[in-house]
Amino acid sequence: MIEFTHVFKRFPSGFDALRDINLRIEAGEMAFITGHSGAGKSTLLRLITAIERPTRGEALVNGRNLTKLQRRRIPYFRREIGVVFQDHKLLLDRTVYDNVALPLIVTGADDKEIPKRVRAALEMVGLLDKERMYPVTLSGGEQQRVGIARAVVNKPPLLLADEPTGNLDSKLSDEILDLFLDFHHHGVTVLIATHDPHLIDRARQRVIELNHGELALDSGAVA
């Protein structure tokens, strides 16, 4: 699903955010990317979603070579990846329902399918009764779950999350983690960037640690 060989990311400033990363994550695996603040976790995820391009090396995601991916192919490439953000990036002027429906509308899903799939996604995150509400009226944990529902509504084979529990207390963090574990058990490849050791301990999944842009540790796949 994801294969990095000797990947470097150097920013125009000359700073190497990632150095010589070799990584292989199989379809259906779940892994945590950890490391100190500034280690390069977000940069790694931004490479996978083609927000940034590798400056050296070869990176394959979903069978696509990220260095060669054409600009106009990027939207279609991203439809195969669900992304959850620390600040959830919801549209504040739209209801929960409309936020979750957005990926379906963007990809031109059949109109009759949309309500069913939105409600299925909302049900998974336990927010079916909040579909008419606006994000600002929800708690932090609920907002994050709306973000997760939006990320999975298209049923992408790959789910990425950048510090998904960064703003939440431990009880809410656990609930969010349970959601990701659930997706993992349903065969979705899940990759979570976090510096929360509690989350990693509890999940008992593969851990990839970055240190100043270099791969410091890779626990390898968990059986």
Next chain:
Amino acid sequence: MIRNYFLRHAQVFFYTLGQLSRTPVASFLTVAVIGITLALPAGLYVALENVQRLARGWEDNGQISLFLKQDLSDADIEKLSGKIRKLPAVSWVDYISRQAALAEFKKLSGFGDALGSLDRNPLPPVLIVHPAGSHTRPDALQSLLKDLRRYSEVELAQLDLEWVRRLYAMLDLAKQGVLILTAGLAVAVLLIIGNTIRLAVLNRRDEIEIIKLIGGTNTFIRRPFLYSGAIQGFLGAIMAWLLVGLGLLILSGPVHRLASLYGSLFVVENMGFLATLALIGTGGLLGWLGSRLAVGRHLQAIEPR
């Protein structure tokens, strides 16, 4: 699939209308500015059309007066008149004899007594040549005039409506002017719409970023902005049409009074169906194009962070 496609466009259309109506003042101002900008060339066009229609009415009276030599006999004049009548460019010829000319002059001038004391009629015989309907264009009149001047019996040939020719030349010039003005104002409309859409794009920067992140194509992101531009241009054109109509309504009374003073039945006419269609189509098209140019440039700059 096709049905889905149209449904999607209809959804975007109504969504865009909703967005525009959510900021009614800003939307109205944009539409008003476009309306005024388009009303200027549209109004000039209508004015020119009316003047041209008026000139066509005069042109039908475009006649040539032939002042003949004093010493011609009635028989000579009859012969000449017969020759001229046969010219293809001529419809008919009136003859005003020296006596008739004098009588009319006496009546009109009020110098009756003074003229009566002259021992000789100073006025020449006159033939009034009415050109055929197919020869009323200025250039045709001009060549007919040249032909008539060749007759030895003719002392002086004069096109009575020389100034119609000048008016035509001026109208041609004015039309060119309106064309240039229209082009300039079309660019102005592009800029107005472009700026409006630029602000709309920047206002929705976060939304665009998110849509790009979840796999929205540029075509998808562009669509509501294109609709927005086209709708505002379209409404602006309708506004321009209303403004021109209002202007004509205000002018029609005075014009009618002025015309009736000259014994004319002239009434101002609004632009025709096709011109209206062209105006509204141009408005929509300019809106779309202005939006397309603005969105194209600004969308590139907005990438997810």
